[in-house]
Amino acid sequence: MTKSSSISSRQLPLIVTAVIFAALFGTAAHFYEGFFSARVFISLLSENAFLGIAAVGMTLVIFSGGIDLSVGAVIGFTSIFTATLIERHQVAPGLAWMLGLAAGAGLGAGMGALIHFFRLPPFLITLAGMFLARGAGFWISTDSIGIGHELYGKISGYEWVFGTVVVPANALFLLAVMLAGWGVAHHTRFGRTLLAVGGNEQSALLMGLPIGPAKIGVYTVNGLCAALAGIVATLYTGSGNPSMGLGLELDAIAIVVMGGTLLSGGRGHMLGTLLGVLIFGTIQAAILFDGRLSSWWMRIVVGALLLVFILLQRLFLRRKRS
Numbered sequence: 001m002t003k004s005s006s007i008s009s010r011q012l013p014l015i016v017t018a019v020i021f022a023a024l025f026g027t028a029a030h031f032y033e034g035f036f037s038a039r040v041f042i043s044l045l046s047e048n049a050f051l052g053i054a055a056v057g058m059t060l061v062i063f064s065g066g067i068d069l070s071v072g073a074v075i076g077f078t079s080i081f082t083a084t085l086i087e088r089h090q091v092a093p094g095l096a097w098m099l100g101l102a103a104g105a106g107l108g109a110g111m112g113a114l115i116h117f118f119r120l121p122p123f124l125i126t127l128a129g130m131f132l133a134r135g136a137g138f139w140i141s142t143d144s145i146g147i148g149h150e151l152y153g154k155i156s157g158y159e160w161v162f163g164t165v166v167v168p169a170n171a172l173f174l175l176a177v178m179l180a181g182w183g184v185a186h187h188t189r190f191g192r193t194l195l196a197v198g199g200n201e202q203s204a205l206l207m208g209l210p211i212g213p214a215k216i217g218v219y220t221v222n223g224l225c226a227a228l229a230g231i232v233a234t235l236y237t238g239s240g241n242p243s244m245g246l247g248l249e250l251d252a253i254a255i256v257v258m259g260g261t262l263l264s265g266g267r268g269h270m271l272g273t274l275l276g277v278l279i280f281g282t283i284q285a286a287i288l289f290d291g292r293l294s295s296w297w298m299r300i301v302v303g304a305l306l307l308v309f310i311l312l313q314r315l316f317l318r319r320k321r322s
Contacts, residue, residue, distance in 0.1 A: 012316065013260030013261075013262075013267075013268075013269075013272065013312070013313070013316065014259075014260045014269050014271060014272045014275075016260065016309075016312060017258065017259055017260045017272050017275045017276065017279070017309075018275055020258075020279060020305070021275050021278050021279050021282065024279060024282045024283065024286070025278075025282050028282060028285065028286040028289065031286075031290075032286065032289040032290065034289075035285070035286070035289055038164070038165045039166075040285060042165065042166070042167055042168070042171055043281075043285065044277070044278050044281030044282060044285060045170070045171040045174050045175065045277070045278075045281070046167075046168045046170040046171040046174075047170075047281060047284065047285075048174075048277050048280060048281045048284075049170035049171060049173055049174040049232055049236065050075065050170075050229040050230070050232045050233040050236065050245075051229070051248060051251055051252060051255070051277065051280070052174045052177075052178065052255075052273075052274070052277040053173065053174060053177045053225055053228055053229040053232060054071045054072075054075065054225060054226050054229040054245075054248060054249075054252045055252040055255045055256055055259075055273050055276065055277060056177050056178060056180075056181035056225050056270070056273060057071065057181075057221055057222035057223075057224070057225030057226060058071060058222065058225075058249075058252040058253060058255075058256050059181065059185065059256050059259070059261055059268060059270060059273045060181070060184070060185060060191070060194060060218050060221055060222060061122075061218055061219065061222050062198070062253075062256050062257075062261050062262075062263060062265060062268065063185065063191070063194040063195050063198050063218075063261065063265060063266070063268055064194040064195075064197045064198045064214065064215060064218050064265055065197060065198035065201070065264060065265025065266065066115070066122040066198075066215070066218070066219070066265070067122050067123055067126065067253070068108075068111075068122065068126045068129075068219065068222050068249070069123065069126040069127050069129070069130045069249050070107065070108075070111070070126045070127075070129035070130040070132075070133055070223075070226070070249070071222065071225075071226040071229070071245070071248065071249045071252055072130070072226075072245035072246060072247060072248035072249040072250075072252075073129070073130040073131070073132075073133035073134035073137070073245065073249075074104050074107065074129075074133045074223060074226035074227055074230065074245075075226055075227075075229050075230040075233060075244055075245030075248060076133070076134060076137045076230070076241065076242050076243055076244040076245045076246065077103070077104075077133040077134070077136050077137035077140075077230070077242070078100040078101075078103065078104055078226070078227040078229075078230025078231060079137075079230045079231075079233050079234045079239075079240040079241055079242075079244045079245075080137045080140050080141050080145065080240040080241060080242040080244075081096075081099070081100050081103065081137070081140060081240070082096040082097060082099075082100045082230070082231060082234060082240060083145040083146075083147050083234060083239060083240025084140050084141060084145060084240065085099065086147055086149055087145055087146070087147060087148070087149075088145070093149055093151050093152065097231050100227050100230065100231060101224055101227045101228060101231070103227065104223040104224055104226050104227025104228075104230070105220050105221075105223045105224040105227065106223070107129055107132070107133060107223050108219040108220045108221070108222050108223020108224065108226075109216055109219065109220040109223070110129075111125050111126055111129045111219050111223075112215050112216035112217070112218065112219030112220060113216050115215060115219070116211075116212050116215040116216055117212075130249070134242070137242035137243075138242045138243075140242065141240075141242060142242065144239050144240065144241040145239060145240045145241075146238060146239045147234060147238055147239055147240065152234070152235060152238065155169055155235055156169060156170075156235045156236065156238065157169075158172075160172060169235065170232060170235070170236055173232050174232075174277075177225065177228065178270065178273070178274050181225075181270045181273075182270040182271065184221075185269075185270045186269070186270065190214065190217060193209045193210065193211075193214045194214055194218055195265075195266055195267065195268075196209055196266075197209070197211055197214055197215070197265070198262075198264070198265020198266035198267075199265065199266030199267070200266070229245075230244070230245070233245070251280070251302075254276075254280075254302055254306050255273060255276035255277055255279075255280055256268070256272075256273055256276060257276075257306060257309050257310065257313075258275075258276040258279055258280070258302075258305055258306060258309050259271075259272030259273040259274070259275055259276035260272035260275075260309070261273065262313055262316075263310070263313065279305070280302065283298050283301050283302060284298055
């Protein structure tokens, strides 16, 4: 296989994702007046900001061949935890956010350690983490808590104006985390180690790569991203809710797979995850513009696309082996 054909095969999943996004967005723009606009495109990012932030951490985990089912529960826990600290205990938002991030990262590190040292399945360990985080959130409060701190109003109301384009704070948070995730995934030794572990853990071990620190580190980063997503969610909704993020972990996995990342690990691109968020948002926006379709149609379309990407991944792996 020549170098050019190798490069094209590596870029093929990303190209397919980009083509599908362009086709979906173009079709929606054709049928719905006003859809093809910068305002709608920016809303795809802002409306799905905390989902996209969670998907960044999930991408890194799937790079390593793992999975994390706790992210939605961590989002709910972080939102109610920080809201309680700010509203009921008069803790400064900055300190509350740091404590929330520390809790998310700590849970991730603990799960990563159990997965590595005891060689336990990530599915089961993170399932336990999901129940733990969700239960802890409802233990703090069973009701939603509104956040009236003036800093929340300032941050959530901030908009970056670039000519006629107005980018809200949520979209800026997502783009910043995506950029950081891209740097970590593709321009650091840590990111390359994750891809090597996901590709073949035994080979990575023989190469002398730090598998243990990488596994623990990636679940720590993922917990941090989930906690950050919870904080961004409180900025978006103006409240903390223990049931926030329910089922979001499945949406995050779907976005990563639709972004062209192999579910078995070892191959993927952070840009694909951003495109996956845009595909997810385009489907949502098209249903909203139509006004006649039920929101369940979004699940149907996402499910169909997910099956398409899984089949493409299978064909890609067979082609690689041959």
